[in-house]
Amino acid sequence: xxxxxxxxGTAGHINPGLAIANKIKQEEPKSEITxxxxxxxxxxxxVPRAGFKLKTIDAYGLxxxxxxxxxxxxxxxxxxxxxxxxxxxxxKPDIVIGTGGYICxxxxxxxxxxxxxxxxHESNSFPGKAVKMLAxxxxxxxxxxxxxxxxxxxxxKIVHTGTPVKIKKQEYTxxxxxxxxxxxxxxxxxxxxxxFGGSQGAQKINEAIMGIIKNKLNKExxxxxxxxxxxxxxxxxxxxxxxxxxxxxxxxxxxxxxxxMEEIMNVSDLIVSRSGAMTITEIANLAKPSxxxxxxxxxxxHQMYNAKVLANKNxxxxxxxxxLNTVDLNxxxxxxxxxxxxxxxxxKNAFKVSTKNVEEKIWQEIKELRSKNS
Numbered sequence: 001x002x003x004x005x006x007x008x009g010t011a012g013h014i015n016p017g018l019a020i021a022n023k024i025k026q027e028e029p030k031s032e033i034t035x036x037x038x039x040x041x042x043x044x045x046x047v048p049r050a051g052f053k054l055k056t057i058d059a060y061g062l063x064x065x066x067x068x069x070x071x072x073x074x075x076x077x078x079x080x081x082x083x084x085x086x087x088x089x090x091x092k093p094d095i096v097i098g099t100g101g102y103i104c105x106x107x108x109x110x111x112x113x114x115x116x117x118x119x120x121h122e123s124n125s126f127p128g129k130a131v132k133m134l135a136x137x138x139x140x141x142x143x144x145x146x147x148x149x150x151x152x153x154x155x156x157k158i159v160h161t162g163t164p165v166k167i168k169k170q171e172y173t174x175x176x177x178x179x180x181x182x183x184x185x186x187x188x189x190x191x192x193x194x195x196f197g198g199s200q201g202a203q204k205i206n207e208a209i210m211g212i213i214k215n216k217l218n219k220e221x222x223x224x225x226x227x228x229x230x231x232x233x234x235x236x237x238x239x240x241x242x243x244x245x246x247x248x249x250x251x252x253x254x255x256x257x258x259x260x261m262e263e264i265m266n267v268s269d270l271i272v273s274r275s276g277a278m279t280i281t282e283i284a285n286l287a288k289p290s291x292x293x294x295x296x297x298x299x300x301x302h303q304m305y306n307a308k309v310l311a312n313k314n315x316x317x318x319x320x321x322x323x324l325n326t327v328d329l330n331x332x333x334x335x336x337x338x339x340x341x342x343x344x345x346x347x348k349n350a351f352k353v354s355t356k357n358v359e360e361k362i363w364q365e366i367k368e369l370r371s372k373n374s
Contacts, residue, residue, distance in 0.1 A: 002093040003093055004097070005036070007047075007100060009038075009103075012123060036087060036103060038056055038102075057103070057106060059102045084110040084111075096111035096117070096119070105134065126305035146160050160355070197274050212330050216250070217326070218252065219251065223253070225253070272292075272329070280353075310349075
């Protein structure tokens with residue numbers, strides 16, 4: 001099978017594409033898979049690192065504002081459509097799959113016009129502009145959350161498959177959990193709260209957590225906090241100004257980035273984070289309660305819609321970014337981790353949102369689409 005996958009920009013767009021590519025290779029090892037991306041996004045690192053070919057074109061998000069800059073972007077995107085069409089003519093794929101980013105517009109449209117079967121995967125609860133625009137021209141749209149279905153009314157076919165993620169639910173023994181926590185310099189006696197804001201961190205969350213640490217509010221629970229590489233030195237310096245050594249804080253471990261995230265998420269009692277689609281999926285799969293602080297000012301306010309997927313099931317608490325503060329956050333953390341029944345109930349509710357056998361469901365849809373057009 002020859003497959004082209006369009007994915008660009010963030011890991012949230014690229015990783016589902018890589019997971020789909022790996023599933024295709026697992027089922028049909030001789031498959032030829034090529035990614036199409038831009039020269040600007042993480043795909044330039046993640047795709048070659050995963051062992052797949054990457055071809056790049058120009059593509060940008062288009063704004064309604066008529067400025068010289070937007071006119072230039074429009075011209076480049078039109079040029080990118082031509083580049084995508086040429087790549088597809090050369091590769092002659094059996095199917096073209098888009099998993100997110102502005103790249104999908106040019107690539108899926110080019111495939112449609114060349115009469116190549118197309119598929120889109122939407123990770124967010126609130127579909128992006130590209131998905132809505134391409135709904136009528138795409139053979140099938142795969143969605144991560146049921147909530148997205150009603151927001152794409154003009155789609156030809158929608159299937160709820162979930163989003164493929166790396167992090168899976170693991171069952172650890174008490175001794176394994178104790179060992180993982182001990183390596184962090186923490187103990188197995190107090191609840192563990194995992195805090196992160198994405199790979200780059202989240203300043204507003206970081207400020208609230210710093211207040212908890214400075215005021216020693218986490219006496220009844222422990223914190224493992226990934227600040228993000230760009231924020232770590234800034235936070236270290238601010239703590240030093242308050243005569244706090246970042247490496248020696250009671251009930252607290254602070255790191256720039258967590259590399260063993262699957263382990264840490266599995267042994268944590270509560271997760272405090274942004275609400276990207278991948279994060280919501282992982283929280284649901286792991287049956288964890290959460291406090292979510294949606295990133296504001298993103299397209300379609302999609303992080304708020306993602307957060308509501310869990311909050312509407314009483315599996316998460318939402319705090320708006322501009323309403324986040326140290327005292328309120330600490331109160332909500334304690335309300336969950338110090339109440340065993342509430343913590344377990346929220347976790348069970350989160351698990352109800354999870355989707356099982358995601359990669360297999362996606363593979364079945366790929367096979368069906370290919371057979372219809374062979």
